[in-house]
Amino acid sequence: MRIKHRTLLRTKELRKLLKGFKNTPGLIHQALREGSPGKVSVERIVLDNKSELYLVQGELWLVKTQHALFPGLPVLLADNVTLPRVVVDMGAVAHIANGADVMAPGIFNLDKQVKVGDLVVIIDQKNLVPLAVGRMLLSTDEIQERNRGRAIESLHYVGDQLWKLAKELSV
Numbered sequence: 001m002r003i004k005h006r007t008l009l010r011t012k013e014l015r016k017l018l019k020g021f022k023n024t025p026g027l028i029h030q031a032l033r034e035g036s037p038g039k040v041s042v043e044r045i046v047l048d049n050k051s052e053l054y055l056v057q058g059e060l061w062l063v064k065t066q067h068a069l070f071p072g073l074p075v076l077l078a079d080n081v082t083l084p085r086v087v088v089d090m091g092a093v094a095h096i097a098n099g100a101d102v103m104a105p106g107i108f109n110l111d112k113q114v115k116v117g118d119l120v121v122i123i124d125q126k127n128l129v130p131l132a133v134g135r136m137l138l139s140t141d142e143i144q145e146r147n148r149g150r151a152i153e154s155l156h157y158v159g160d161q162l163w164k165l166a167k168e169l170s171v
Helices: 011-019 030-034 073-077 090-097 140-146 161-170
Strands: 003-008 042-047 052-056 059-064 069-071 085-088 107-110 119-124 130-136 150-157
Touching: 052 161, 059 073, 059 161, 069 073, 069 130, 073 130, 073 161, 085 090, 090 119, 090 130, 090 150, 107 140, 119 150, 150 161
Parallel strands: 085 119
Antiparallel strands: 003 042, 042 052, 052 059, 059 069, 085 107, 119 130, 130 150
């Protein structure tokens, strides 16, 4: 993954982007919630694979791929964006940290209002630290009934290329 283009968003572009989050206010960065859009630095980075990264004050806020729009792990670690939480048992942590999807038996606890297709943050049972961002593939009822199969598709995890690029950009 290489950076193809890098620009600061104008206030007008940022307001247009923020309009898209009216239904999902948890995805708005805390700095944008508290300040006015014109006073917060938001940078758009286009990668060679046509993905886009949005950095707020130098912190990876959003990742936009051809298939999804989701928050970056650094912003979730800093608690600047909120998503429904899925707690996984410690036996699943190593697999998730290597990019595996979350299987239903590995889920220890999850927010009950989560629906199929919703974005969630995957955290470990012991340290309660974000490990990955994923998209729900099964409903909470299906997970409890079947207790088998893939439950969450992993979109972004600790140690992936986006994580490494975000670390490089924040230096």
